[in-house]
Amino acid sequence: MDSVAALFCTGALLAGGLYWFVCVLGPAEQKGKSATSLSGGSISSEKIGDKFKQYWSFFLRPPSEIRAKDKDTVPDFVDTFYNLVTDIYEWGWGQSFHFSPSVPGHSHASATRLHEVRASDLISATPDHRILDVGCGVGGPMRAIASHSRSRVVGITINEYQVGRARAHNRKAGLDSTCDVVCGNFLEMPFEDNSFDGAYSIEATCHAPRLEDVYAEVFRVLKPGAKFVSYEWITTDKYRASDEEHVAVIRGIEQGNALPGLRSYADIATVARAVGFEVLEEEDLAAPPAGPWWTRLKMGRIAYWRNHVVITVLAAIGIAPKGTVEVHEMLFRTADFLTRGGQSGIFSPMHMILLRKPSNAASASASAAK
Numbered sequence: 370m371d372s373v374a375a376l377f378c379t380g381a382l383l384a385g386g387l388y389w390f391v392c393v394l395g396p397a398e399q400k401g402k403s404a405t406s407l408s409g410g411s412i413s414s415e416k417i418g419d420k421f422k423q424y425w426s427f428f429l430r431p432p433s434e435i436r437a438k439d440k441d442t443v444p445d446f447v448d449t450f451y452n453l454v455t456d457i458y459e460w461g462w463g464q465s466f467h468f469s470p471s472v473p474g475h476s477h478a479s480a481t482r483l484h485e486v487r488a489s490d491l492i493s494a495t496p497d498h499r500i501l502d503v504g505c506g507v508g509g510p511m512r513a514i515a516s517h518s519r520s521r522v523v524g525i526t527i528n529e530y531q532v533g534r535a536r537a538h539n540r541k542a543g544l545d546s547t548c549d550v551v552c553g554n555f556l557e558m559p560f561e562d563n564s565f566d567g568a569y570s571i572e573a574t575c576h577a578p579r580l581e582d583v584y585a586e587v588f589r590v591l592k593p594g595a596k597f598v599s600y601e602w603i604t605t606d607k608y609r610a611s612d613e614e615h616v617a618v619i620r621g622i623e624q625g626n627a628l629p630g631l632r633s634y635a636d637i638a639t640v641a642r643a644v645g646f647e648v649l650e651e652e653d654l655a656a657p658p659a660g661p662w663w664t665r666l667k668m669g670r671i672a673y674w675r676n677h678v679v680i681t682v683l684a685a686i687g688i689a690p691k692g693t694v695e696v697h698e699m700l701f702r703t704a705d706f707l708t709r710g711g712q713s714g715i716f717s718p719m720h721m722i723l724l725r726k727p728s729n730a731a732s733a734s735a736s737a738a739k
């Protein structure tokens with residue numbers, strides 16, 4: 370009898386421990402996405418492994434070919450990437466898929482919100498405005514900006530699965546009457562010329578093979594006099610193409626984040642002017658005195674190990690799709706490359722550029738974009 374009781378107690382303890390490990394500790398950042406509901410977005414479970422191999426094979430081509438910057442294949446490859454990572458991002462990071470400077474006395478959530486609201490204030494978003502979110506993810510920034518500015522916000526993302534997640538979050542937040550989400554390509558947007566009073570893009574245009582193409586589209590859909598702010602992923606003036614360590618870190622960042630090639634900070638304003646924008650302000654928001662953005666990534670290391678164990682166990686018992694283990698390992702490595710990029714100062718994910726479409730501008734700058 371005693372041994373039955375001991376067996377029962379051990380079983381109960383193990384089950385309780387597993388529940389705590391997976392369900393209580395599991396959602397590292399935001400409750401809402403749990404480890405037991407990780408999926409491959411719109412990709413069916415059995416195809417995740419193959420899709421991951423296909424994603425990775427993009428980088429097996431010679432860098433010169435990757436940098437050929439193909440407008441037709443890159444959006445598909447980015448879409449595959451977001452099918453693979455969206456659930457893991459939400460589970461381990463939250464609903465805002467970007468970095469922010471750390472702010473003393475503020476939580477990650479609060480520092481994230483300050484960074485988002487800053488974009489809204491820079492473009493002077495007001496309640497009568499219709500604002501475009503270029504590359505909206507699952508809509509963390511959109512909800513913060515709609516609540517802060519009372520503007521109507523329309524987000525666009527290439528990834529259908531994110532559209533569903535964003536809409537569900539909007540409904541839950543009671544913001545579905547002010548926030549809309551559209552599935553589409555920001556290189557060819559399904560919006561009328563001169564139809565937005567402002568636009569912002571947070572860590573999304575880095576996925577564009579040519580920055581000209583997305584900036585020209587934003588220019589086209591903005592009303593004359595309207596402002597656009599972008600937080601760009603760039604290499605800084607500390608980056609040296611002759612330094613092997615620099616090259617390895619930047620390549621690691623590109624491979625783990627579906628980037629067709631990082632741009633230099635020096636190219637951003639040139640492109641913006643070429644499509645017809647006036648440059649109002651340009652500042653690397655990661656530069657001192659801003660608090661380091663990478664500390665959150667570094668501090669998370671223990672949680673990532675825990676996440677790795679959780680995903681491996683769930684995949685082994687058939688709850689999580691098998692391929693998620695490889696995807697998670699890729700993100701694990703990416704976190705390290707990003708941290709090294711931040712610490713060495715060669716990379717920034719928040720080079721801010723504030724632009725205005727001139728008041729006397731014609732509707733589009735198609736010729737500038739070609």
Ligand SMILES: C=C(CC[C@@H](C)[C@H]1CC[C@H]2C3=CC[C@H]4[C@H](C)[C@@H](O)CC[C@]4(C)[C@H]3CC[C@]12C)C(C)C
Nearest residue numbers: 457458461462466467572626673676700701703704
């Ligand atoms: C702007 C982009 C994405 C930026 C960040 C939101 C993501 C970049 C790297 C991601 C992560 C790395 C490590 C993961 C960890 C191993 C896992 O256990 C939990 C999720 C991570 C923390 C994940 C979260 C999102 C990132 C920080 C790019 C794509 C242009």
Ligand SMILES: C[S@@+](CC[C@H](N)C(=O)[O-])C[C@H]1O[C@@H](n2cnc3c(N)ncnc32)[C@H](O)[C@@H]1O
Nearest residue numbers: 465466467504505506526527554555571573576
């Ligand atoms: C890193 S996420 C950032 C999301 C959001 N701005 C945020 O901060 O939470 C990049 C976003 O850009 C979108 N994206 C990338 N390439 C795109 C394209 N060609 N057209 C539309 N959206 C794109 C992705 O689908 C994703 O939603």
